[in-house]
Amino acid sequence: MHVLSFGRRIFLTVNYTVLVLLACSCLLPFINVLATSLSSSPAVNAGEVSLWPVDFSLASYRYIVSNPAFVGSFGITLERVALGTAVNMLLTIMLAYPLSKDNRSFRLRTVYVWVFVFTILFHGGLIPWYMTIKMTHLLDTIWALILPGAVPVFNVILLLNFFRSLPKELEESSFIDGAGHWTTMWKIYVPISMPAIATILLFTMVGHWNSWFDGLILMNSPKHYPLSSYLQTVIIQMDYSQLKQEDIDLLAVISNRTTKAAQIIVGALPILIVYPFLQRYFVKGIVLGSVKE
């Protein structure tokens, strides 16, 4: 253990303090929501709950489990994430591989890349987007949430650049052994690109999980909302200026903060659990040592 200089020690102290504070500012609100969801409603409304549940109660979790709208939306989100991620990943890999080749082996490569980049820079707008989906009869189906975003160009470029950074010798050696492009892609490129693929997988899954706007616009009935759209409609702040006298009975439901908190927790938990499983792929240097120059 070598001795740290004074300046270095100051730096480390400040650095860790700032990082810990930053981590706390992310973590504490989440803990507060968790504590709220596990507390009794009167305690929450009296402002007694901060980081630890008061009057421990599982009532709000019991309520959401018995709430068909929540359970239904949860199922749709699972379906969306499974289907959407599969489609996204397949298309991303199959698009990134050819586009990562140089101009000599794939002559129109640059043109193709620009066609895809163009779609990042320019967008048709809400109405044309909606009408396209309507006229292809995707409206109100699960595919409306998957197909319009099936090619995430940003991810394609990430993976494309990762593929390009791989040594060309790997490809050559596999060709010498008699493999074609197909085998080279699946057997060589994909396995050694796990760090990049894991990152993109995470982007895609979180993106599908969190996306709410398309669900609201493209689904014709709340029964078909994915979870984020459902939560958006339930949790969004009530506009009291629009309140009708007839709505007063709803106030008790709407002001129920424990139920809202429980739904946020249940909605966030599955995606949180995914992180540790993907973490082991976030290790660089897997390519190191595969080629000697």
Added chain:
Amino acid sequence: MGIKRSNTLIACMLAASMLLAACSSSKAGGGEAKPESGGKPAEPAKTEQNGALAKYNPPITLHIARSSSQNWKYPKGDDLNNNIWTRAYEEKLGIKLALDWTAEDGSTYDQKMNVSIASGNLPDLFTVNATQLKQLADAGQLADLTEVYNKYASPLTKQNMNSDGGLGLKSATFGGKLLAIPSINANIYSPSLLWIRTDWLKKLNLPEPKTMQDVYAISEAFTNKDPDGDGKKDTIGLGLSKTLLNAGVGELNGFANAFHAYPTLWIKGSDGKITYGSIQPQMKAALAKLQDMYKSGQIDTEFGVKDTAKLGEDIASNKLGMLFGANWLPYLPLIDAVKKNPGMDWKAYAIPSVDNEPAKAGVAFPTYAYVVVRKGYEHPEAAVSMLNLYQDTRFKTPVQAVNPFETVEENGNRIETVKYAVVQSALGNDVVVKALKLLREALQKDDKSVLKDALKETDKFDPVRAFQKNGDMAYWSQGRQFNAYEVLLDNYTGDKLLTTEFGGRTQTMGEKWEALDKLEKETFTKIIMGTSSVDEFDNFVATWKKLGGDTIIKEVNDWLASQN
């Protein structure tokens, strides 16, 4: 990732797309519209004449779009597509509903409706807001309901639809044509009242407030005289919500009304033209006083981040004893605090005035939605029939105490069924004031039969009586809300209730209103907190006008002129 990005883009482009919406949709609508068959809409289809309720034979199918809510409950086996109202439409009127789409009530529904309008994808009958109504009316996409309304609306319907002084119907009329059925309600319910914790008043020996001077004294005493008796100076005088205006709970409106200022309303200026209430000099005076109160610690230094829930926490933890708010405050957030703190009690008072002229209550437009029929639809009169059915089932005297079309009890839970109705319009002030008067009379005489002519609030008699006679705390909310009703009856009928002159949204409002609204709220908050001087208000007025306010005022005046 890709999806998320495109959503941001989409949101940004919404404004731009909306600009093009009117012209693109008029094309699409014109293309789809079937030629109108000589103005005589499908009379042969009607065979049975049942008073004003006519039945289609064979039944017709009506495509609708409507709002709904995740918070709604249904009796067992029912849902949005199959419930007591849809069955009644089919059995009594011969109208089969086909729900094209639905979305959460509020901004979600509005957003989806905007997309639907812009893409020319209109159902036969649907609900819109004032902005969308104007847009559709200008694009000529709506059926003219003048004739069918005059012909088929029942006398009860006509009576109730005019019970708001005809404001709603007038706002749905463009160039002499009735293009929508307004969903009216009574804005006698809307005034912002002064809610005070009465057990603190008694404890500190303070009189009930008659003037604003009394209010200042109460605020001062609640701040400095330790009303909660814990020996700590931890209380505040006046509760304010971060939303400030039209917040329902802890709003600025009532306080401003005391100064004869009417923020966020369109009011008649001294020159007879309509102008905006928030930019009048009276508003400056109200803000100056609030700044004083803030400086002396009578307003929470953190009010800029307090929402309804946080104000509720302050009330429940004995920090707050006075705020302005709507008549329903006992339900939210007061009841939770009262349950938690035995002995706590609240009462509503009329808004006092800063001078000798009694304060008026400024209230929003009494129409909250419009039901419209697509141009070219064969049966525009279906809308009127459905409205007749609604009025007939709900408001035919004597109003039934237990009406399955209003609420049903199931396993001890109260389920509101009235929300499922597709064409709705509640009662205007005239009818509601009458009902409230009858409720008061019935309670005074302790005779429920007085209520036989009341169209509304009949369900309040038993709970309020239980609270008044036996002090039953289970009905504290109803009891205290009834006190608020009495304040409303005694103070805000007739011209004491100042209704905004304009409930729509003009074109420039669509582009600029969000920014102007933000400017208004930020300036008010800064002035109250003392980070801007009171004279900043004059700069705000100038900036507000320059950033589009002047154009909007002109548009509002033109719009109203076009409806006369």
